[in-house]
Amino acid sequence: MASVTLENVAKIYPGDVYGVRDFDLEISDGEFLVLVGPSGCGKSTTLRMVAGLETISAGTLKIGDRVVNDVHPRDRDIAMVFQNYALYPHMTVFDNMAFALKMRKTPKSEIKERVAWAASLLGLEPLLARKPKALSGGQRQRVALGRAIVRKPAVFLFDEPLSNLDAKLRVETRAEIKRLHRQLGTTTIYVTHDQEEAMTLGDRVCVMCDGLQRQCAPPLEIYRNPADRFVAGFLGMPSMNFLQGELQQLDGQVWFASSDARLRLDGASSEWLAGEVNRPIVAGIRPESFQIHESDSVADGKSIAATVQVVEPLGSQMDVYLVLKSGARIVCRVSAASMTEGKLVSLLIDPAEIHLFEPSSAEDPYGRSLRSAEGELV
Ligand SMILES: Nc1ncnc2c1ncn2[C@@H]1O[C@H](COP(=O)(O)OP(=O)(O)O)[C@@H](O)[C@H]1O
Ligand SMILES: [Mg+2]
16 A cells, blocks of 8 residues: 655646646545546546556656656556446456456466455456446446456556446445445545535545645535635535625624625624725625525524525425525525425525635635634634
């Protein structure tokens, strides 16, 4: 097993296309690290550089203590699992799993032993004599996992391994990957565009955008304390609501004020924030941080008047889409209840659940959070 370290790593494709910029990341031995972000943000490029399938334009890449910038993929002691399984169609499941070991001239008895071990971990024993075309998508991906496991590599690399599976199978296989990691303890880098997959699997989650790292931390820390508006909007479903407004100070209190609402920012009346009043700010409120009251009276400082537009039932919960006076839109996720479309309601918000961000600027379209690393307003 091994750690993986990227120091100032960059990938510039021909034509000056930046795949990844200035990437620093230290993945400890045995850690499960998830790279997440929208399509084209540089996740696969990063993973493929670790694998050695892509050259590194700048920086240093280490596996354990060894610099591997120029080491052939075969000699990096890694195993990769892809979205499209990449099984050999003419070989049986056994031979697919045994292939890499055969190429390394592993003794036959050891190959048999290792394939049997991996097959038992993954429940593949009954399928060993089949060819890939006689397997379901889920079974094929398990074989691809098995093929990676038999090699007992120092590092597993996964590139969107569940994207071709249907929703139910995706959740089942996700749990299986987590169980395997618990059991084997192998250092893992896992790429996905799916924020839910990232949150459920990662010991740490690294959120990327435009070839840059925006935040890297344990999933709940990112969720509770997103570093900027990009991360805040990317993690969480439905996405965080953002309201444009300004900071105001009145009666020794600091308020968020917009044309739709005045919200009191409890615990936010520190000197720093008080020094920042009368300037534009963005308030971020997660869909699950609201309570909906079917009343047209609004509690000053604590709630916003809104009109229900669409209700989407989800079973025990529901998503409610609303519009504010200014025309701004809000989505709330609340416990299922009867709710009339077109009705005027009041949205109650716990002040502790209000995030504050810098407004967009030319240098940073996503606005940094005004919270300290400890989650306190600074
Ligand atoms: N072989 C390539 N040649 C030129 N540009 C590429 C190549 N591969 C990827 N890119 C570009 O690099 C960026 C990152 O791509 P990629 O790492 O595949 O993103 P992701 O996996 O997050 O979807 C994109 O802008 C993509 O168009
Ligand atoms: Mg990709």
